[in-house]
Amino acid sequence: MGKLYALTSDEVTALEKENQELVRSLAGECMVVLENDGTLPLKKEERTVALYGSGARHTVKGGTGSGDVNSREVINIYEGLKAEGFDVVSEDWLDEYDKILSDAESKYMDDVNKKAQEKHVPPIMIMFSTPFVSPDENLITDVKDTDVAIYVISRNSGEGADRFNVKKDYELDDAEIANIKFLAENYKKTIVLLNTGAVIDTKPLRNTEGINAVMIVGQMGNIGGNIVADVLTGKSVPSGKLTDTWAENYSDYPSSETFSHNNGNVDDEYYTEGIYVGYRYFDTFGIKPAYSFGYGKGYTEFAYEVKDVTADEKKVNVSVEVTNTGSEYAGREVIQVYVTAPEGAIEKPFKELRGFAKTSLLEPGQKETVTVSFDTVSMASYDITRAAYVLEKGEYIVRAGNSSDNVTAAAVLSLDNDVVTVQCKNLFGLDEAVDEIHAPKREKEDASGLKHIELSSALFVTEKIEYQENRPVLEDKRSGEKLTMDDVHEGRATLEELVAQLSLEEMAQLCVGLYDKSASNVVGSASGSVVGAAGETVGIPDRKIIPTINADGPAGLRLQPHFKVAKDGKILPGGEVFGMSVNPFPEDTPEDAIDYYQYCTAIPIASTLAQSWDMDLIEKMGHLVGKEMQQFHIHLWLAPGMNIHRNPLCGRNFEYYSEDPLVSGSCAAADTKGVQSFEGQGTTIKHFAANSQEDNRMYNNAHVSERTMREIYLRGFEIAVKTSQPLSVMTSYNLINGIHSANNKDLLQGALRDEWGFKGFVMTDWFSSQDARSIGLAPENVKYDCASSPACIEAGNDVQMPGCKQNVDDIISGVNEGRISLGDVQFCAGNILGVVAQCK
Numbered sequence: 126m127g128k129l130y131a132l133t134s135d136e137v138t139a140l141e142k143e144n145q146e147l148v149r150s151l152a153g154e155c156m157v158v159l160e161n162d163g164t165l166p167l168k169k170e171e172r173t174v175a176l177y178g179s180g181a182r183h184t185v186k187g188g189t190g191s192g193d194v195n196s197r198e199v200i201n202i203y204e205g206l207k208a209e210g211f212d213v214v215s216e217d218w219l220d221e222y223d224k225i226l227s228d229a230e231s232k233y234m235d236d237v238n239k240k241a242q243e244k245h246v247p248p249i250m251i252m253f254s255t256p257f258v259s260p261d262e263n264l265i266t267d268v269k270d271t272d273v274a275i276y277v278i279s280r281n282s283g284e285g286a287d288r289f290n291v292k293k294d295y296e297l298d299d300a301e302i303a304n305i306k307f308l309a310e311n312y313k314k315t316i317v318l319l320n321t322g323a324v325i326d327t328k329p330l331r332n333t334e335g336i337n338a339v340m341i342v343g344q345m346g347n348i349g350g351n352i353v354a355d356v357l358t359g360k361s362v363p364s365g366k367l368t369d370t371w372a373e374n375y376s377d378y379p380s381s382e383t384f385s386h387n388n389g390n391v392d393d394e395y396y397t398e399g400i401y402v403g404y405r406y407f408d409t410f411g412i413k414p415a416y417s418f419g420y421g422k423g424y425t426e427f428a429y430e431v432k433d434v435t436a437d438e439k440k441v442n443v444s445v446e447v448t449n450t451g452s453e454y455a456g457r458e459v460i461q462v463y464v465t466a467p468e469g470a471i472e473k474p475f476k477e478l479r480g481f482a483k484t485s486l487l488e489p490g491q492k493e494t495v496t497v498s499f500d501t502v503s504m505a506s507y508d509i510t511r512a513a514y515v516l517e518k519g520e521y522i523v524r525a526g527n528s529s530d531n532v533t534a535a536a537v538l539s540l541d542n543d544v545v546t547v548q549c550k551n552l553f554g555l556d557e558a559v560d561e562i563h564a565p566k567r568e569k570e571d572a573s574g575l576k577h578i579e580l581s582s583a584l585f586v587t588e589k590i591e592y593q594e595n596r597p598v599l600e601d602k603r604s605g606e607k608l609t610m611d612d613v614h615e616g617r618a619t620l621e622e623l624v625a626q627l628s629l630e631e632m633a634q635l636c637v638g639l640y641d642k643s644a645s646n647v648v649g650s651a652s653g654s655v656v657g658a659a660g661e662t663v664g665i666p667d668r669k670i671i672p673t674i675n676a677d678g679p680a681g682l683r684l685q686p687h688f689k690v691a692k693d694g695k696i697l698p699g700g701e702v703f704g705m706s707v708n709p710f711p712e713d714t715p716e717d718a719i720d721y722y723q724y725c726t727a728i729p730i731a732s733t734l735a736q737s738w739d740m741d742l743i744e745k746m747g748h749l750v751g752k753e754m755q756q757f758h759i760h761l762w763l764a765p766g767m768n769i770h771r772n773p774l775c776g777r778n779f780e781y782y783s784e785d786p787l788v789s790g791s792c793a794a795a796d797t798k799g800v801q802s803f804e805g806q807g808t809t810i811k812h813f814a815a816n817s818q819e820d821n822r823m824y825n826n827a828h829v830s831e832r833t834m835r836e837i838y839l840r841g842f843e844i845a846v847k848t849s850q851p852l853s854v855m856t857s858y859n860l861i862n863g864i865h866s867a868n869n870k871d872l873l874q875g876a877l878r879d880e881w882g883f884k885g886f887v888m889t890d891w892f893s894s895q896d897a898r899s900i901g902l903a904p905e906n907v908k909y910d911c912a913s914s915p916a917c918i919e920a921g922n923d924v925q926m927p928g929c930k931q932n933v934d935d936i937i938s939g940v941n942e943g944r945i946s947l948g949d950v951q952f953c954a955g956n957i958l959g960v961v962a963q964c965k
């Protein structure tokens with residue numbers, strides 16, 4: 126066992142307090158008011174409430190699986206309201222529901238444990254594939270003596286399983302609808318709160334008369350109840366905007382028919398909607414959503430006026446004056462700039478988000494001018510025939526507004542000729558034809574009344590990418606010495622010289638994350654020196670190479686909160702927590718064992734954070750996590766997750782930001798900046814790439830066109846890498862056009878390193894290069910095989926996490942038998958050591 130950084134006292138620490146205060150002061154900004162007739166915020170005299178719904182006392186703090194952060198306690202909405210002095214008059218209903226839920230949970234855990242024993246796998250594996258489904262709520266039958274009713278709808282999901290378009294999941298169930306209807310009919314004011322991490326069906330809410338306010342409170346971490354209470358009373362102002370399109374019907378989403386289990390095929394996923402994901406689809410095909418991307422009301426009203434648009438070959442700048450036109454409440458507005466690009470040879474969505482900015486808190490009557498700026502070349506589209514990003518000649522209409530449905534055309538940029546902005550090569554050849562949908566040609570828009578700005582094609586510079594083909598073998602020029610990392614730190618040797626000296630065996634070990642653990646080594650329990658960290662890279666003590674210690678997120682730091690250590694220093698079994706699965710300390714735990722504690726802050730989940738559209742806020746959250754990483758000695762945070770919300774049913778959408786790559790990339794970059802403001806700490810942006818589905822997540826083949834890959838599924842990662850240089854990237858489990866991401870050299874070398882300049886190391890997602898079927902992590906009857914260990918090395922996937930001895934042997938024999946080159950292994954080892962050199 127290495128040095129322990131956990132605390133030996135379970136007193137609430139100053140850092141915990143400080144971090145919770147910070148979350149409390151910020152998180153209200155993430156909530157999105159969908160409807161409000163003036164009921165919210167509640168007036169001072171409205172402190173007696175009838176509180177109902179599964180989420181009232183069982184508020185979901187974040188999703189399940191590796192994204193579930195083990196905090197000290199969770200303040201639910203009931204407790205949050207009580208702490209603010211509310212009188213909750215529906216205790217009888219809440220007590221009855223507690224009982225119904227606890228019975229259902231015990232039954233579920235009994236079933237899980239039984240199945241786990243039968244299958245000889247840890248219970249968490251069963252929980253991943255068959256998540257808990259909440260029981261039917263008790264019906265509300267009496268009216269309490271108050272005017273205000275609050276109903277909390279909760280939904281939970283997590284890794285390993287996608288959601289379903291059924292009652293209790295995407296849809297509300299009969300009891301929920303009946304209860305909401307009862308409240309709406311019997312109370313003067315009915316408020317519905319959505320404690321969800323992803324889109325649900327809001328039709329029943331819109332069809333029920335008498336609902337006065339609907340707010341997405343999201344999933345806010347361990348003090349969610351306090352945050353909700355602050356927002357309901359107006360102490361905090363909700364200023365969130367949707368980062369997804371909330372459709373009228375699930376079937377309106379273009380991938381709904383075939384997504385995941387919907388068509389019974391979880392092996393192959395054909396991305397036939399192409400670039401038309403989210404609002405790009407709804408907008409272009411004229412489908413009206415229930416609530417559009419970018420929408421959110423707040424407690425006040427705003428007016429906005431475009432003051433000026435300027436543009437040249439470098440930047441487009443849009444200045445917008447925003448006025449709080451309300452008379453009672455302060456608020457913040459998000460100005461969004463969308464561009465309609467000309468349709469030449471390349472088909473274009475009707476409009477795409479190119480930039481956004483949020484005002485500061487404006488009091489009634491107060492004004493502020495915000496300027497949204499973005500790179501002119503970011504308006505380019507990928508042309509597969511030219512293997513290049515191209516700005517086509519013609520008119521670019523710049524629109525500004527406060528949601529994708531409420532924009533005003535502000536200016537026209539006229540480009541005289543086509544410009545190749547980046548000359549690439551095509552990297553993602555399709556393995557099977559994907560019949561992508563196409564939009565009808567648009568009529569030319571009359572833009573004559575708008576400000577015209579000429580852009581001269583001659584002024585643009587084309588960036589030409591040089592792709593690295595072979596990796597040279599490094600010669601050991603200091604063979605008489607034994608170099609160590611200390612020599613590198615102290616300037617006596619270069620990193621290359623150290624790598625050149627490593628034996629093939631040493632490098633093979635470095636490239637395979639910690640593997641010599643017991644069979645119970647499942648996600649979340651691999652690390653030795655930081656208990657509950659998800660894994661470590663391997664250290665080589667006689668070369669002074671330390672391991673990097675890696676812990677999950679993204680909604681905080683996931684560690685084991687309480688563990689025991691015997692007098693001889695051995696970490697004792699028990700105490701692991703994975704959501705509902707708790708392993709008690711065994712009876713024979715020695716009495717003199719020492720208790721250790723690692724309580725971390727559960728911050729709002731990614732999809733809730735993104736709704737703030739406030740990159741400073743997200744950077745502060747990253748900084749907060751960074752402090753806890755420092756306290757508990759974590760080098761790499763296995764977060765943020767930044768896959769695109771292709772379909773609302775993806776089980777892990779809560780861990781990801783948005784359907785839009787600009788939002789997703791900006792959020793991940795902000796989070797990274799926060800974490801990486803501490804020396805020797807980094808983020809691991811994941812899951813690279815196209816990890817849109819959880820059913821059969823390890824062996825699903827995403828068939829995606831080159832343009833769609835680049836403009837939708839890679840763009841966010843590109844933004845995050847170019848603007849924040851995360852220390853690490855985690856590949857996704859899935860295949861892309863027949864090749865596992867973990868084995869895809871075009872993805873990891875061509876796009877990530879050659880095109881975007883990534884400098885850190887790449888790791889696989891857990892067990893990617895092992896047959897997960899044989900360790901109970903994947904179903905038996907799947908079509909595709911697992912990723913290969915030598916192919917990870919060839920691809921530049923530097924570390925296989927957590928690997929197995931076979932992975933090491935396969936690398937060594939791969940080189941010895943000439944199947945992979947020594948230069949490739951040295952390249953991976955060099956990338957790892959480049960990061961290790963920055964860690965302490």
Ligand code: BGC
Binds near residue numbers: 890
């Ligand atoms: C998840 C990753 C996570 C890893 C380690 C995997 O199952 O997909 O997101 O970081 O486990 O816990």
